[in-house]
Amino acid sequence: MLPKHWGTLVALGLLWIIGRLPLSASRRLGAGLGALMYRVNGKRRRIAHVNVDLCFPDMSPQARAELVRRHFRASGQAYLDLGFLAWASERRFLGAVHLVGLPHLDEALSRGRRVILLAPHFVGMNVGGIAVAGHVPTFSMYNPQRNPIVDWLLHKTRSRYASPLIARKRGLRPVLRGLGEGMSFYFLPDEDLGPKHSVFAPFFGVPAATLPTLGRLAAAADAVVIPCYTRLVPGGYEVRLEPALADFPVGDAVPDAARMNAEIERAVRGMPEQYLWTFKLFKTRPPGVPSPYA
Numbered sequence: 532m533l534p535k536h537w538g539t540l541v542a543l544g545l546l547w548i549i550g551r552l553p554l555s556a557s558r559r560l561g562a563g564l565g566a567l568m569y570r571v572n573g574k575r576r577r578i579a580h581v582n583v584d585l586c587f588p589d590m591s592p593q594a595r596a597e598l599v600r601r602h603f604r605a606s607g608q609a610y611l612d613l614g615f616l617a618w619a620s621e622r623r624f625l626g627a628v629h630l631v632g633l634p635h636l637d638e639a640l641s642r643g644r645r646v647i648l649l650a651p652h653f654v655g656m657n658v659g660g661i662a663v664a665g666h667v668p669t670f671s672m673y674n675p676q677r678n679p680i681v682d683w684l685l686h687k688t689r690s691r692y693a694s695p696l697i698a699r700k701r702g703l704r705p706v707l708r709g710l711g712e713g714m715s716f717y718f719l720p721d722e723d724l725g726p727k728h729s730v731f732a733p734f735f736g737v738p739a740a741t742l743p744t745l746g747r748l749a750a751a752a753d754a755v756v757i758p759c760y761t762r763l764v765p766g767g768y769e770v771r772l773e774p775a776l777a778d779f780p781v782g783d784a785v786p787d788a789a790r791m792n793a794e795i796e797r798a799v800r801g802m803p804e805q806y807l808w809t810f811k812l813f814k815t816r817p818p819g820v821p822s823p824y825a
């Protein structure tokens with residue numbers, strides 16, 4: 532009898548093999564995987580088209596369609612890069628990941644400041660936390676996966692430098708504790724978790740249910756917020772740390788959420804094909820406004 536997760540085990544073996552290939556070769560395979568995903572996953576393709584149409588209304592229809600296709604190619608490459616992230620040697624990993632802007636982080640820590648890294652959901656998001664954790668103690672949150680093999684793989688990739696992972700369901704107390712102990716928090720807050728946990732703030736001019744957690748957490752921990760953006764580049768990744776956000780938070784949930792969205796929007800415009808457009812970014816709507824995904 533085949534094991535329950537035999538398909539995932541086969542995929543894991545393929546990732547192990549692909550992870551030993553040069554990145555130039557695995558990236559070509561990943562682009563092909565992404566093109567296949569675009570063709571066969573109609574649900575995610577439609578969500579991506581809806582999001583891109585809402586966020587880039589000034590683009591021509593042809594340009595928006597090409598952006599979605601490029602996004603799927605980048606996503607396929609990031610999926611296959613999991614083999615590299617999980618099993619690459621330390622030397623190979625460091626040779627493929629370029630960390631830019633580390634002085635912004637070092638300067639904040641040298642002043643005794645607690646640090647939250649604002650890390651939006653780009654396709655390379657797993658790499659950013661790993662790269663920073665190689666320099667300073669860093670932790671992050673995650674949602675446990677139903678498939679135990681997938682859960683193990685994500686833990687393996689994200690814990691290269693023994694970075695603690697906190698289950699989201701545990702709430703913010705462990706986060707405040709980690710910040711208080713001097714660790715940097717790699718935070719991915721750009722999710723629609725429903726009206727109970729959100730405020731509405733513009734994202735590309737569209738009202739989006741936005742978690743106000745970043746501002747509240749920065750205030751509670753007396754922490755600075757440093758944007759951390761990860762980009763797939765030929766031959767590896769670039770992880771860019773930017774200067775800490777000035778005058779943030781202001782102590783009001785809506786302006787703080789709007790500021791966060793504006794920072795993420797600015798980063799997305801620089802590499803639009805690498806943002807996770809297959810999320811339902813606008814699932815929660817203001818009262819009386821229909822879902823764009825219906």
